[in-house]
Amino acid sequence: MLACRIGVAACALVLASAALGACARLRESAAIDPLRQAPAAQQESFEPSGPPEAYRPDPEAWRSPGAPEPSAEGERELAALVDLALASNPKTRRAWEEARAAAARVGRAESPYLPVVSTALEGERTKFAIPTASGPETFHVWQSKPVVELQWVLLDFGRRGSDLERARQQLLAAGFAFNRGLQDAVFAVQRSYYALDARQALVHAAEADLAAATSVADAARARLASGLATKPEVLLAVQEEAQYAYAVEDARGRAEAARADLARSVGIAADLPLRIRSLQDEPLPGALRESAEALIDEALARRPDLAAQLADVRAHEAKVGRERARFWPTVSVRGHAGGQEFAYSGGGVDLPYRRFDDDRILYAAYLEIEWRLFEGFDRVNAVREARADLEAAKARLAQAEIDAMAEVWKAYADLKAALRKLDFAVALLAASHEAYDAGLATYQVGLNTITNLLIAQRDLSRGRATIIETKAELLTSSAALAHAAGAMPVGALGP
Numbered sequence: 185m186l187a188c189r190i191g192v193a194a195c196a197l198v199l200a201s202a203a204l205g206a207c208a209r210l211r212e213s214a215a216i217d218p219l220r221q222a223p224a225a226q227q228e229s230f231e232p233s234g235p236p237e238a239y240r241p242d243p244e245a246w247r248s249p250g251a252p253e254p255s256a257e258g259e260r261e262l263a264a265l266v267d268l269a270l271a272s273n274p275k276t277r278r279a280w281e282e283a284r285a286a287a288a289r290v291g292r293a294e295s296p297y298l299p300v301v302s303t304a305l306e307g308e309r310t311k312f313a314i315p316t317a318s319g320p321e322t323f324h325v326w327q328s329k330p331v332v333e334l335q336w337v338l339l340d341f342g343r344r345g346s347d348l349e350r351a352r353q354q355l356l357a358a359g360f361a362f363n364r365g366l367q368d369a370v371f372a373v374q375r376s377y378y379a380l381d382a383r384q385a386l387v388h389a390a391e392a393d394l395a396a397a398t399s400v401a402d403a404a405r406a407r408l409a410s411g412l413a414t415k416p417e418v419l420l421a422v423q424e425e426a427q428y429a430y431a432v433e434d435a436r437g438r439a440e441a442a443r444a445d446l447a448r449s450v451g452i453a454a455d456l457p458l459r460i461r462s463l464q465d466e467p468l469p470g471a472l473r474e475s476a477e478a479l480i481d482e483a484l485a486r487r488p489d490l491a492a493q494l495a496d497v498r499a500h501e502a503k504v505g506r507e508r509a510r511f512w513p514t515v516s517v518r519g520h521a522g523g524q525e526f527a528y529s530g531g532g533v534d535l536p537y538r539r540f541d542d543d544r545i546l547y548a549a550y551l552e553i554e555w556r557l558f559e560g561f562d563r564v565n566a567v568r569e570a571r572a573d574l575e576a577a578k579a580r581l582a583q584a585e586i587d588a589m590a591e592v593w594k595a596y597a598d599l600k601a602a603l604r605k606l607d608f609a610v611a612l613l614a615a616s617h618e619a620y621d622a623g624l625a626t627y628q629v630g631l632n633t634i635t636n637l638l639i640a641q642r643d644l645s646r647g648r649a650t651i652i653e654t655k656a657e658l659l660t661s662s663a664a665l666a667h668a669a670g671a672m673p674v675g676a677l678g679p
Contacts, residue, residue, distance in 0.1 A: 259461040262377050265450055269373045270366060273451030279358075279365035286351070286358035293351035296344045299336035305329070323530035331522030331546070339515040346506035353499035360492035367488070369449070371667040375660050376446035381463050382656035383439035389648040390428065390435040396620065396641055397425040403628050403637075417634040424638055428645075468655060469662040471603065476596040479669045483588050487670035490588060493581040500574040507566040513555035521547040591668035599661040606658055609651040616640070616647035 223230045270276055306329040313320040404421040407413035444454040484490065524544045531537035623640040626632035
């Protein structure tokens with residue numbers, strides 16, 4: 185008796201705990217109070233439920249599987265970094281997967297041309313009793329119906345063809361977008377590489393400026409010691425030396441920022457070792473060999489993003505055809521084949537046991553014609569929507585062509601200007617260097633003032649920076665022109 189009471193008490197405790205848990209879950213249910221999931225007030229930050237680790241991305245998610253990483257030894261050339269970017273950049277990986285998804289959609293669009301085969305199995309077992317004078321008679325009934333069904337659309341007046349053509353054009357658009365993504369990745373690496381190369385050269389130039397400022401300060405101190413200079417002249421030279429020392433540290437900081445930009449364009453972490461080979465002594469691009477008009481024609485013929493826009497237009501044309509086909513019927517063949525197994529048994533107290541079995545083959549075939557005559561003007565408005573989307577796609581193509589022509593023209597003009605400025609920058613640096621050397625020599629013998637010498641020194645510093653920045657501008661403009669014209673280091677539309 186005691187054991188029975190303990191068992192009843194335990195069951196009651198379990199039921200009470202389950203009821204309390206259910207009430208707690210019901211009280212926290214979003215169906216009853218969804219605002220509990222939102223921020224508590226407009227001035228309070230959002231705090232999700234659950235452990236913080238559940239909402240933190242994997243810190244290694246940026247790594248591309250199998251992609252190489254730059255080593256700490258040696259300098260990386262531009263071509264090697266471009267190869268690394270194409271293998272590890274998440275943007276190119278995303279575009280590749282989108283193209284693969286578009287290819288899978290083409291396969292799905294072809295599936296409706298094939299029949300649909302399905303199977304089903306229905307089983308049933310029942311038991312019932314019939315009262316009789318001698319007692320109840322009990323019956324057991326068991327039956328099953330295995331069936332295989334087939335449905336095949338024979339004619340749909342262009343629905344499947346339009347869907348397939350649209351999927352194929354979307355595949356082309358995704359493929360060309362992938363090609364343009366590769367070009368974008370190459371151009372991003374080139375631009376970042378040239379920027380870092382220029383920043384590193386500016387560090388060396390700032391160090392040379394600091395050395396020149398130190399020479400001026402030493403010359404001022406020497407003249408002060410010999411009684412040929414005043415204390416303010418020395419302080420002015422020392423002030424200039426401190427400014428150039430600050431410029432050295434500023435240039436180093438900007439170089440590190442440019443290194444981080446290059447790492448991002450390559451698709452690697454900014455803290456990974458990344459040393460590049462300097463291009464300061466490499467030959468620069470020569471004169472332009474083609475006119476702007478020829479480059480514009482080449483861009484319109486070869487740029488993958490324009491080809492992607494054209495494929496998008498054709499995909500919308502296929503969508504218009506798909507919506508028009510909905511006004512027509514579909515003709516399908518449908519059939520099924522299977523069987524039925526039946527077993528019946530029964531008996532009673534004074535009644536003999538009886539059993540009946542029956543097996544049957546079931547099959548049927550149908551020709552179906554489905555024609556929806558009215559759908560609340562949905563098909564009419566669907567055609568209108570598809571036509572409007574088609575015109576919008578054509579407008580996007582037109583705008584893309586205009587943008588491409590403007591990009592080529594601007595890049596062409598920038599490159600021409602950079603080529604002209606380079607000659608002046610070389611002459612400016614030579615003249616500034618000569619003026620500084622002469623000013624320092626005359627100052628040391630007392631034939632020049634500290635003011636004129638400092639002006640010559642600043643002109644030399646500007647000359648060094650100008651030629652470095654002009655070289656970087658020339659290289660970047662050359663890469664920008666190739667990118668705008670649709671030059672394809674990887675992939676191609678044709679010869």
